[in-house]
Amino acid sequence: MSILASPRPQTPRRAPRPAPSAGNRRRRRLGLYLMLTSGALLSVFPLYWLVVIASNTTSDIYKSPPKLLPGSHLFENIEAVFDKIDFVAPLANTLFVSLAVTFLVLFFDSLAAFAFAKFEFPGRDALFTAVLVTFMLPMQLAIVPQFITMVNLGWVGHLQALIVPAAANAFGIFWLRQYIKSAVPDELMDACVLDGGGFMRQYVTVCLPLIRPGLGFLGLFTFISTWNDYLWPLTILTDPHRITLQVALAQLQSAFGQDYGMIMAGALLATVPLLVVFLFGARQFIGDIAKGAIR
């Protein structure tokens, strides 16, 4: 801004740049798309490579030069995963934990955000500041005592140790509060009050229908990050029969590390559900992540 505001006398003012000619512009655009496409290919290439390894036999992978195309052994490799370890339970556990956390976060965070955005009550601003301050505390500070708490509760090795502490979070409250402020008009709230509606009716009939897109973003975000969680599940899930996918994957690798075809089939199984969920709402998701950051 300041560069434009303060003209610099020492640099002679150049003539206005003529708009580039049509041929020039086309060449420039071609170069732009060439670079963008190569970058995009580089970005998705590891996923392609995951499919290549997961669909070839391990001996094919060890060949030199390596095979560059997907093979026909994907299903054998997937079968091998299920033979080597119990992969169904981790899959089911991860799905259950991710869905439960997502549902609870959406419910508790939207309730709290609704109260912060639309109601006045003594101490509101101080309490909201407290929510923001909780952002600052890094996770590993709490892990050791949290582990001890879980021992005392008898939750070590159980899935509720992953679900209950994650059931509400500061990020979601902060994000949804902004969303509700701009998406839920006061007039509709007042109309609901005139109809004799209380807090819960305002929440259910006015707020929830209007913030569905916001809930969609937060839900997707929560689901993906819960699905990918590693440090806490690794710490707390001590029962080998009750683990999540990420922990199972890491165990698969450390136990059968040389059998690349099989391990990558496992990694692929852990990745595909996420990609499906993501592509489902990708367009809005990317827009909302960016909006949240520059706000």
Place this chain on the structure above:
Amino acid sequence: MTLTASTVPAEARSSARPRWRRALRAWPAYAAIAPFFILFLCFGLYPTAYSLVLSFQKWNGLGAPEWVGLDNYVQLVSDETFLLSVRNTFVIFALSTIPMMIIALVVAAMLNNAVRYSTTLRIAYFVPNITSVVAMAILFGAIFGESFGLANALLNAVGLADVKWLSSPFGIQLTISILITYQWTGYNAIIFLAGMQSIDSEIYEAARVDGAGPVRSFFSITLPLLRPTMIFVLIVSTITGLQSFTEAQVLTGGPSTTNPNSGGTGQGGLTMVLYFYQQAFSHNKFGYGASIAWGIFLIVLVFVIISWRYSVKREDPTR
């Protein structure tokens, strides 16, 4: 009993009723925010306070904890393995954050000029951030494997010698950095792009009339006006980068390792949080682990403050 929405003038109510009556009337709002605060007290504030107490104790989880005062912290500042983990973390942080910021800026600038296929391109650049870190770390372990990895095969194809990606300390740090860069560049590019799109296009038009080309416009308009976004990205990258764990833990936890949380060859992949995890949970040193956690917290805090002040101070070199 209903709660009135905030459109009702506040004075009308506050003058009529004392504070406690208003608080009582607002009980549904308090009930709505209660779950978060209850969970935070149990699983946020209480464990954090408890970990401060623990850091002054010696305890392996069995028997009674022993109060040792500042011993853990005295040990921490002279613990060579911890200092090594600090150094490793900063090497990985620098090797990943600097290329990531630069590439993300370039990608964002290009996306900003692309009109067609922009959604598809954005999704392609964003996808690495969605995939699980564990799966990608295992995959990168294969790509950067010594004898059969794709990376060395490519190097050989252009006549270069093998690189010891996963069997030398610097190789491990490089591989972890490449993985982090891979997973976060697209994400940051999308955020930079949003920042760029909020810049008024009239400014660019005025610059063009003044004779500035696209490169000049980028350095003189885009970069200075993007500073708030860049500060945001830098601080988020600092917080996450200095606390990296999964990449290092999985990449150095292959089948041949005897001690899974030690950071691989020469402990090159031992990051601060991995060392914390090793001490607290592989060696059951709960007290010492807690003091490492506080050490990491202080380092991250200091570093965030430094990058914050540095970027704010640099705000206006031209003014």
